[in-house]
Amino acid sequence: DTEVTQTPKHLVMGMTNKKSLKCEQHMGHRAMYWYKQKAKKPPELMFVYSYEKLSINESVPSRFSPECPNSSLLNLHLHALQPEDSALYLCASSQGAALRGQPSTDTQYFGPGTRLTVL
């Protein structure tokens, strides 16, 4: 099973709302990722969690707040977003071997994404 699930599939929110995106995997992966993808652009890395600890934050604005409650779950809390934050938000997971300094081909598996629209 190489499935990563994300909810919701679509989300429309106002600039004053607070919402959360959820991601789940049951592959025993120890690394989980959030990406943002705008139309006709490649995914841009936002955050990386390794063994439930935040290991990479790509200078993401504080209105995006990640959380990793356990090794299977990854959340992205949203607050006071701007219309330019509208995008496809992708979650991914991988075994995490590369994050421990081990040479590997640490393949990332992506969820279907949440399409976010900020009004």
Next chain:
Amino acid sequence: RKEVEQDPGPFNVPEGATVAFNCTYSNSASQSFFWYRQDCRKEPKLLMSVYSSGNEDGRFTAQLNRASQYISLLIRDSKLSDSATYLCVVTGINTNAGKSTFGDGTTLTVKP
């Protein structure tokens, strides 16, 4: 210079054609290399990992040249279903562990 650069495309080819995509990367310490395909409004899906020895999966062949910091993907006997955007992905290790950098993607359209 971008960390990962791909052929800009788009590529429009007839069914049955052979098409090759190229990708270069700037960080010589990069460790892992992949080709993903992404269909319109869908998530990226792994197509192939890329090894120095080269690897083949059916109609798809990937090559890595570490000396030239160059990755390629060859698709033989193109099918209509191969139409997608192909993303070259490079992952670092140590200080950049877990950080994957995506190329801008090359769009392929296979026509009847």
